[in-house]
Amino acid sequence: MFDLYLNAALSGALTGLVYGLMALGLSVIFGVVRVVNFAHGEMMTGAMYGAILLAQTFKMDPLVAMLPVALIMFFLGYWLQRGLINAFVTRPEHTQFILLVAVAIILVNGQLIAFGPNARNVQVDYALESYQFGSIILDKVRIYAALAALAVSAALFAFFRLTLTGRAIRACADNFLGAQVVGLNVKRLYALTFGIGAACLGAAGCLMLLLVDVTPVQGPSYTLLAFIIVIVGGMGSLTGALLSGLLIGVSEALAGALFDPSAKSMFTFALLVLVLLFRPQGLLGRRP
Amino acid sequence: MALLEVQSIGKSFRGLRALHDVSFSIPEGAIHAMIGPNGAGKTTCFNVMAGVYKPDGGSIHFNGRPITGLRPDQICRAGIGRTFQVVKPFPGLSVLDNVVVGALNATGSVARARVEAMRVLALLHLADKAKHPAASLTLPERKRVEVARAMATGPKLLLLDEVMAGLRPTEVDEMVAVFRRVNQETGLTILLIEHVMRAVMALAQRIVVLHYGEKICEGAPADVVRDPAVLECYLGEEAL
Amino acid sequence: MMAAFPQLFAGLPRRALIALGVFFALLLVAPWLVNAYVLSILVVVLYFAYAGQAWNIMMGFAGQLSLGHSLYVGLGAYAAAMMFTKFGFNPWVGLLVAVLATTAMGAIIGFLAFRFGIGGVYFAILTIAFAEFTRIGFDHWTWLGGSGGLFLPVSNLSSNDLLNLRGAPVMFYYVMLGMCVAALAFCRVLLASRLGYYWQAIRENEEAAAALGINVFRYKMIAVMLSAAMTAFAGVFYAFYYNNLFPEQIFSMGRSIELILGPIIGGLGTLFGPIVGAFVLTPLADGLTEVLQWAGVEVPGVKQVFYGFCLLLVVVFLPNGIWPVLARRFGLAREN
Secondary structure, eight states: OHHHHHHHHHHHHHHHHHHHHHHHHHHHIIIIIOOOOTTHHHHHHHHHHHHHHHHHHHOOOHHHHHHHHHHHHHHHHHHHHHHTGGGGTTSOHHHHHHHHHHHHHHHHHHHHHHHOSSOBOOOOTTTTOEEEETTEEEEHHHHHHHHHHHHHHHHHHHHHHHSHHHHHHHHHHHOHHHHHHTTOOHHHHHHHHHHHHHHHHHHHHHHHHHHSOBOTTHHHHHHHHHHHHHHHHOTTOHHHHHHHHHHHHHHHHHHHHHSOGGGHHHHHHHHHHHHHHHOTTOSSOOOO | OOSEEEEEEEEEETTEEEEEEEEEEEOTTOEEEEEOSTTSSHHHHHHHHTTSSOOSEEEEEETTEEOTTOOHHHHHHHTEEEOOSSOOOOTTSBHHHHHHHHHTTTOSOHHHHHHHHHHHHHHTTOGGGTTSBGGGSOHHHHHHHHHHHHHHTOOSEEEEESTTTTOOHHHHHHHHHHHHHHHHHHOOEEEEEOSOHHHHHHHOSEEEEEETTEEEEEEOHHHHTTOHHHHHHHHOOOOO | OGGGHHHHTTTOOHHHHHHHHHHHHHHHHHHHHSOHHHHHHHHHHHHHHHHHHHHHIIIIITOOOOSOTHHHHHHHHHHHHHHHHHHOOOHHHHHHHHHHHHHHHHHHHHHHHHTTTOOHHHHHHHHHHHHHHHHHHHHHOGGGTGGGOEEOOOOOSSSOBTTTTBSOHHHHHHHHHHHHHHHHHHHHHHHHSHHHHHHHHHHHOHHHHHHTTOOHHHHHHHHHHHHHHHHHHHHHHHHHHHOEEOHHHHTOHHHHHHHHHHHHHHOTTOSSHHHHHHHHHHHHHHHHHHHHHHTTOOOTTHHHHHHHHHHHHHHHHOTTOHHHHHHHHTTOSOOO
16 A cells, blocks of 8 residues: 555656746746746647647657757747836736736637647657566656756756856846846846746656646646745745645645545645645745 | 833844844924934834834834834824835825825725815925826925825824935925924924935934944934034044 | 715716716617627626626725636535525525625635735735635535536526526626626725725835735735625626536636636726726627638637737737726716
8 A cells, every 4th residue: 555655656756846847947937037927837838739749740759859849938938028028027017917817818729729629648659668666666757757857957057056147147036226237138138037937848848748648728727836836835946946846746646646636736725725824935935 | 201212122134233222212292303324224213113124122112102013004003104215106096195095094084084185285285286196296296295195194203214305405495394384283293314414404303323223322413413423424534 | 875876976077977878878778779699798798897897896906916716706606506406595595605605715815815915926826726726626516516517497588587586688687787887886986985095005005005004904805805705796697697507617717817808908996997898808709709600710719819819919008908098088087
């Protein structure tokens, strides 16, 4: 019995790392640009469809597709921010929300029109294979996805810690006015950051495709999940997003194993409520 | 019994000591000023008094009641009105409506609040701008709206945070006249943070000087401006 | 109350009064002027106008963005439907239960979000999460039909039973029209009251509002609870008009978005915004669907993309909505 739950928990942890990568993108965008990206999940399903197209046309494995998809998402994100969202950074918060809600609606239904409501997926050669460690059986796809998620996250952390641009972006996040005074081109950095966040989403989408099907209507659910992960982890904390993703992946899997699989998300919501009740700044966030 | 008694308040922000052992008192009906170089902790002191921050130590008594740690809205209802150094108007509302919000603290009736709001606006020479959206005003006008709004709440003590900044000398004199008049006619107690010495010397009966979060001097204006400690903190040490 | 009636129209320029009068008169006699199809569209328009007004209180007046308002519609609908089908109570009694349920839910959500004065995002996410949670919950609640749905018995349309809300579409039309008018009057009174002023102060600048003696937490809670309570009726109406309830539909995020489109496009925080928004959007969207069907295009999602673009255009170019622009253009704005 214990083995069943251990398996579920470990599987969930692996999935959780992909969730974490998705939430990382949101944390970056919100932490720096202060934009509440309500189109997050919809952008990810868009990336997933992109990966499907690549798989169909070039027989590309999603793991490989990560690179082109992330790049395309980067540019799309950059121009979305530069062209549209930038004007709203100084406007009242609610207009920003609504702008992104509008983008989300257009994305979801655009995907619905383009790809239809039926689920699509990508079948890789090793889809049904797994690694066995004693009594623990873990799908290969899950392990590869989790490793890739970790790799991308590590690259992101390195970027922010070690590169000049990365530090400039963090400077912007900490002190918008100060950054401007020092001569940083804030508009460009914002667009860059949004692009990076979108690229994370692109990568996460490809990895997610290894694990689940995609339908257009899932977009909003992923947006909600991403926000819950970021809130539980702590707004503005990158490590928090990853850890929280892990936590939620595990709790979802356990809930699915212990109760009804369709009730998985109820657990996540319960977690959100608990966090807001007892630790509203999130696990690793700072008190607002 | 003083109207406001501030006793040994201290406030630190993550290791940075903003206020340390600051004490002073203000009798009812008086006009006092708080001066000091930038960063001395004047606004922090205001924010502690107004309930925005909880002090780390010390206490504040208003009208005999302890008010340390109360929320800002509770402090307003207790009788302390305040303005903000960086003005915070309600941009989507008209000037009149801005002040009506303040007046609604003193009366529950919207009709009476409007009357009171117009009265206060007239006092501050803003009656002709009543119907204008607050967002369309110049900065000095916005400062006056801020003062009007705080005054409309019907306070016993008014905390004014650098309301004279950016005003021309004639405008300063006008504001000074308004405050003097209100103080004389209604006995409103006033504490102002100010850099504009013209206003301080004209209005204040007593001055408290803060420097690096501590009170370095307190007394009548004539004495304070000659005090060596005060001169030193403004002008620096001089090789005499 | 009747003495306050003239005050409802105080300050409105004559043009506006005349326009309002004509508009209302037209709506009154509409059932005799239009065919059944247009009437059904008008019912939907009035439904969204009413629900939009209820949402507008929370967002437009007090500035709290709720993206999960379908929660209150659904709760209200299920509460009344449950009282009717399981216990035999008429919908007006069901309304009381519905209001209790939605207000309690609003209070919980408000408390969780506002306790630490945390900003709009937390609140918006919380509203979505609660709506989703409830959707899944009702999906599994077999006593009330689960995902298969809850159905109300449809009786013959020849007699109009107002007590049980069973009858011809015309009856529903007048019920909704009445509620819209009541909501409009109510909002007008609210906006001009101390409550209205305090809400707007909170919306504009919470810090300044607190410094002026406003208990921000309390007034936000009132806004949320009042909005939830008002929305309950929309749910009750929905249940008895459509006679079927599916959790997947009624609690869906899509419905939440539909609810808020009217007020946002019409004009947040204004009295007539939600009404204008509803009257503009619903016919346009329906017209679009008709045109597409006529052209042989039956693609799901086109209507929503249209909504999305409308929302986008309005938010970018007319951030205050259509109504303020119209009002200024035609001199219909109230002299404050």
